Amino acid sequence: GAGVSQSPSNKVTEKGKDVELRCDPISGHTALYWYRQSLGQGLEFLIYFQGNSAPDKSGLPSDRFSAERTGGSVSTLTIQRTQQEDSAVYLCASSPTASYNSPLHFGNGTRLTVT
Amino acid sequence: SQQGEEDPQALSIQEGENATMNCSYKTSINNLQWYRQNSGRGLVHLILIRSNEREKHSGRLRVTLDTSKKSSSLLITASRAADTASYFCATGPLMDSSYKLIFGSGTRLLVRP
Numbered sequence: 001g002a003g004v005s006q007s008p009s010n011k012v013t014e015k016g017k018d019v020e021l022r023c024d025p026i027s028g029h030t031a032l033y034w035y036r037q038s039l040g041q042g043l044e045f046l047i048y049f050q051g052n053s054a055p056d057k058s059g060l061p062s063d064r065f066s067a068e069r070t071g072g073s074v075s076t077l078t079i080q081r082t083q084q085e086d087s088a089v090y091l092c093a094s095s096p097t098a099s100y101n102s103p104l105h106f107g108n109g110t111r112l113t114v115t
Numbered sequence: 116s117q118q119g120e121e122d123p124q125a126l127s128i129q130e131g132e133n134a135t136m137n138c139s140y141k142t143s144i145n146n147l148q149w150y151r152q153n154s155g156r157g158l159v160h161l162i163l164i165r166s167n168e169r170e171k172h173s174g175r176l177r178v179t180l181d182t183s184k185k186s187s188s189l190l191i192t193a194s195r196a197a198d199t200a201s202y203f204c205a206t207g208p209l210m211d212s213s214y215k216l217i218f219g220s221g222t223r224l225l226v227r228p
Contacts, residue, residue, distance in 0.1 A: 005158070042203060042220035043158075047191065056215055091157055098214045100145040100207035101165070106157030 002026065004107035006092050012113045013082055021077040021110045025094030032075050033093045033104060034067055043091065049075065082114045085112040120219050122205060127225040132190040136222040138204030139184075145207045147180055147187050148216065152201045161189075161202075166209075196228045 013019050025032050034046040045059035049069045059113040060066070064082075069075040079086055089111050093104035121138050128134050130187045136148070146165045150158040164171045164187065165178045171178045177190040191198055205216040 033215065035218070038192070043218035045215050045217060048215045050214070093157075100214055100216075101161035101163065102214075103148060103163060104150075104158070104205075104216060106159070108155070108157045 004035075004092055004094055004105050006107035006110050008110060009108065010111045010113075012115060013050075013113055015084060016081055018078065018080045019082055019112065021076075021079075021090050021092075021112070023077070023092030023094075025073065025075070025092070025106060026105055027073075029094035029096050029105070030072070031095045031098045031102070032069055033095075034075070034077050035091045035093065037091055037109070039088075046077070046090075069108045079100045082112075084114050087112055089115045117176070121202070121222045121224060124220070125223045125225070127227065128194055130194060130196055130226055132194055133227070134194050134198070134224055136189045136202050136224070138187045138189070138219055140187075140204070140206045140219075141185065142206075143160045143209040145209050147178075149176075149187075149189050150203045150205060150218075151177060152203065152221070153199075154166045162192050191224075194224075194226045196205065196226050199224060 007022045025068040030051045032049045037043050037093045047067045048056040064080045067077045089109040091109045095102040095104050138162045144166055149161045150157045150209045151161050158166045162178050164178050180187045201221045203218050203221045205218045
């Protein structure tokens with residue numbers, strides 16, 4: 001079946017512009033995660049959605065970052081007034097349930113470059 | 116902040132040799148997972164070990180967990196060039212109220228043919 005799909009795969013934007021990154025999780029997966037990975041680094045947790053529960057936004061680095069998940073499926077990560085330090089690969093993952101025993105399925109990410 | 120830290124940061128071995136990567140973490144965990152990332156791709160889940168388990172095998176992979184030392188190791192036996200990738204451990208903090216996985220900084224493995 002289809003895996004996690006992210007779009008666009010690459011995005012180049014000018015400093016100060018807003019960007020939207022999209023994630024289509026695997027159908028039926030109730031948990032959805034956003035992570036950020038800077039070049040050669042590990043993954044930085046950003047936000048986590050589980051069903052209809054309030055999202056865990058504890059990893060969002062500033063109020064310029066926001067995310068929503070409509071209808072329990074597609075998610076959009078929005079970065080307002082982008083800065084050069086926002087340049088990174090943004091990875092989305094989904095899992096069947098909200099459980100530590102449920103492995104994450106990752107998309108291939110969106111590479112964001114802020115010039 | 117990073118929950119898990121892998122070492123070494125980079126490892127280069129000859130095809131056929133074994134590769135060992137270590138992960139240390141800070142807080143009590145529910146389980147620990149290992150993931151693999153090929154260049155330019157997303158992460159792929161390899162293996163999960165629960166906090167009450169000490170060792171787990173999957174094909175050429177062997178994972179150990181020592182909760183007293185807050186550490187885990189991933190052993191890849193009889194390595195192949197195709198094993199070249201970055202490997203990450205990820206933990207689920209036991210006391211956290213949400214199920215967010217926290218990833219370490221990764222080990223970059225190069226298997227020379």
